[in-house]
Amino acid sequence: xxxxxxxxxxxxxxxxxxxxxxxxxxxxxxxxxxxxxxxxxxxxxxxxxxxxxxxxxxxxxxxxxxxxxxxxxxxxxxxxxxxxxxxxxxxxxxxxxxxxxxxxxxxxxxxxxxx
Amino acid sequence: xxxxxxxxxxxxxxxxxxxxxxxxxxxxxxxxxxxxxxxxxxxxxxxxxxxxxxxxxxxxxxxxxxxxxxxxxxxxxxxxxxxxxxxxxxxxxxxxxxxxxxxxxxxxxxxxxxxxxxxxxxxxxxxxxxxxxxxxxxxxxxxxxxxxxxxxxxxxxxxxxxxxxxxxxxxxxxxxxxxxxxxxxxxxxxxxxxxxxxxxxxxxxxxxxxxxxxxxxxxxxxxxxxxxxxxxxxxxxxxx
Numbered sequence: 001x002x003x004x005x006x007x008x009x010x011x012x013x014x015x016x017x018x019x020x021x022x023x024x025x026x027x028x029x030x031x032x033x034x035x036x037x038x039x040x041x042x043x044x045x046x047x048x049x050x051x052x053x054x055x056x057x058x059x060x061x062x063x064x065x066x067x068x069x070x071x072x073x074x075x076x077x078x079x080x081x082x083x084x085x086x087x088x089x090x091x092x093x094x095x096x097x098x099x100x101x102x103x104x105x106x107x108x109x110x111x112x113x114x115x
Numbered sequence: 116x117x118x119x120x121x122x123x124x125x126x127x128x129x130x131x132x133x134x135x136x137x138x139x140x141x142x143x144x145x146x147x148x149x150x151x152x153x154x155x156x157x158x159x160x161x162x163x164x165x166x167x168x169x170x171x172x173x174x175x176x177x178x179x180x181x182x183x184x185x186x187x188x189x190x191x192x193x194x195x196x197x198x199x200x201x202x203x204x205x206x207x208x209x210x211x212x213x214x215x216x217x218x219x220x221x222x223x224x225x226x227x228x229x230x231x232x233x234x235x236x237x238x239x240x241x242x243x244x245x246x247x248x249x250x251x252x253x254x255x256x257x258x259x260x261x262x263x264x265x266x267x268x269x270x271x272x273x274x275x276x277x278x279x280x281x282x283x284x285x286x287x288x289x290x291x292x293x294x295x296x297x298x299x300x301x302x303x304x305x306x307x308x309x310x311x312x313x314x315x316x317x318x319x320x321x322x323x324x325x326x327x328x329x330x331x332x333x334x335x336x337x338x339x340x341x342x343x344x345x346x347x348x349x350x351x352x353x354x355x
Binding site (some may be wrong): 010021087089098100114115 | 118121123126128130132211243247271273275276301304305308309
């Protein structure tokens with residue numbers, strides 16, 4: 001359960017960005033979350049609500065956009081989605097590939113604020 | 116004051132603080148010429164016994180030290196002290212993983228120039244440590260033969276984040292009816308091309324191969340002086 005630490009980091013970062021923009025209220029935080037980020041969305045949502053209490057983000061919602069894993073296939077020269085996170089290979093030519101190009105991100109991409 | 120809702124774009128990585136600190140640590144380790152290996156596994160897969168054996172084998176060959184993370188006790192540090200190398204304990208409390216700031220705190224006051232290899236034993240956990248870069252050169256994921264061949268499929272993220280997989284307790288392989296080829300297939304499926312080593316820290320089986328592997332990685336990453344010398348010393352020791 002490291003989701004609480006992650007939630008605290010998100011809140012800190014969002015509060016800082018909102019203050020810099022003169023926000024009086026923060027309605028929502030939009031987050032991109034990779035399927036291979038090691039973070040479980042359900043646990044993060046649960047931790048987020050708890051961690052927001054008593055902060056400028058209390059009452060805000062966390063909107064998670066999940067990012068599927070993408071790998072680079074050198075044989076086909078394409079970025080593509082592997083069959084699953086347990087099977088990192090090219091779905092076209094079935095060559096195994098260790099090159100993960102997307103799906104590990106934990107990134108705040110937007111805020112819904114009132115100024 | 117108008118309180119119109121608006122959407123503003125922000126692009127900030129949540130792990131940035133840890134990542135920056137880990138990068139700075141990696142730079143410090145490189146400048147000091149110390150090669151850093153981290154160990155991750157589930158609780159009970161034999162990290163501490165494996166580490167004790169590795170430290171004892173490496174101690175006559177190079178200057179080695181360890182940092183061990185544990186939730187509540189300093190039992191592991193006490194066990195490792197028997198290998199007579201410098202050991203420092205990080206007690207994380209309720210925190211389920213080590214992060215770069217904890218490593219920075221643990222190495223405070225240590226003269227890194229006096230070390231060749233530093234091991235970091237993470238808290239026993241196959242989920243949380245995957246998100247935290249510690250500034251290590253090599254991440255080892257350990258899995259014991261009693262845990263089942265499908266462990267990599269259940270925890271693909273941590274196996275994917277590792278550089279090498281070490282199958283431990285191979286002396287129990289037969290009793291546990293461990294299917295080595297299935298385990299290897301599953302590891303390759305979540306992390307194609309990853310080297311897999313097999314050891315028994317109890318009998319010493321596979322430890323020579325492990326030392327050879329470490330020596331080659333150290334030589335690769337710290338070319339010139341320390342790395343090559345260490346590789347030569349290990350090689351010489353194994354031949355006699």
